[in-house]
Amino acid sequence: MVPPAGEPLAPTFFEPDVAAHAQLLAVHGFNDHQTAFASFAAFAADRGVLVETYDQQGFGRNANWGYWPGRAVLVADLAARIEARHAARPDLPLYVLGESMGAAVAVVTLAEHPELPVAGVVLSAPAVWGGEAMNPFYRAVLWLAAHVAPGWRLTGEGLGVQASDDIEMLRALGRDPLFIKATRVDALAGLVGLMERARDDGPALVLPRLVLAGARDEVVPPEAIDSFVATLKPEACRYVRYEEGWHMLLRDLQRERVWRDVLGWIEAPAAFTGSPCGTASADAGS
Template structure:
């Protein structure tokens, strides 16, 4: 703590001619967006790598998946294969700045990611006009979906699935963490962070984590200004709890060391304040942040499939929804600093 305070003090007295954290938004819209077998071509001409997992016959539903921070569309390979065997067509694309998408490592801005999703949903609904469309977001992807659903131009979807959504807003962080982030972002936005020395466990699937460490498309060193942009997104998602309505399933692992419990539970208290019949929350006692790739991922995947195929008021096969109700009943009020 003493060393951290010294670092903050030093940074605060750097010359005031520092930089500003930047975002790198899309260019002007110059064409009609379209989908090919392996590319999502956006309205400004960006080619976003696209993956799909299609059933052998006509699908009963369509699922659009958004990856998390520093990840890319391949995150959905195992889930996509599983859901396709159940007759659900799945699509996932590399979002701007991630995976094989343009401007790797640079933050496009929350509105850019939400706009890309909005157009992609419209294209998928044109391709499958008679099939229900669902959205699934993991971590950062979940935060993007939450904010995108506030857009009045967002096409209607049958439901959304949030897997450990990124909700660690500034108001839920300690002052020294937000202060350090602000200082670094405004004086050294180009600085890259690797996460070395930070001892957290994102999943109990060690083999999968080792594969990610060797995957060249997974970003290992992150610019501070990109972290700053992600935090802006988490602020917006956290503040959208009361406005997020409709058919929603949210999954959270109780061993999640990436997105803390306190902001997640606080979000849920507001989120569940109304329209509870259309909202299902599932807590997995032995789940980590990467629920869809944990060793027990099949449990969460079966719950998602059941939720899609059944009335959302029905119970989940694993009983994770019952556990969530029991856990949340112990947290009647959670407050944060102004």
């Protein structure tokens, strides 16, 4: 039996010691939790950006840890947190930063709720590799397993996929009890459905957007992100690909370069150097 979604857990805030000029709501990736943003959030707070992080339902400290909560729950949670964050500091422009699955949740939420008071969204290594792009055989196996043995768990061992070049950070994740290491098949199927929806919803977004990708990403193929970016409206949208970047761009060894790009875009989006969306080409970052 799948545990129901509980009450949203309290978020964590990174408050600037100086006067804040912007605020950022960060949404973590699949099997991860809010601590993923701790280093970046501290860096941003030191530069006048208030950061809020939280554990999405099904992840982190939630009682339904390890179970897929459903797209509707993830979207409703983010929408409510956006409203609450804006109400808490209506004087500050509010940005959303989504990493991997968190980026997919952000896309779907903002497409379904264009009225939300968001000044812009940053999509870091967005999970937009849907079922249509998967090998048909693997897609059929996933569908069958999700319907016949939804509780079957996959560890990913033996796939040879590397998520970052920061090996010490990856080892720390391996010791982290809140990081999910054995994924239920029905959760994986739910993720694929979310990625497909985000890919379809992306062209509907008109707010300022910054898309970040790593040329060495082994989790979401760079060509899948290129294809997604090509569908986005070019107005107020920039795309940056880091040649030495992996999937966990915000935690890679070159992370401070990415952090500075995110903050630079927030501070002056019109002056930000990057390729316009609507094309598969990208600049190489600052």
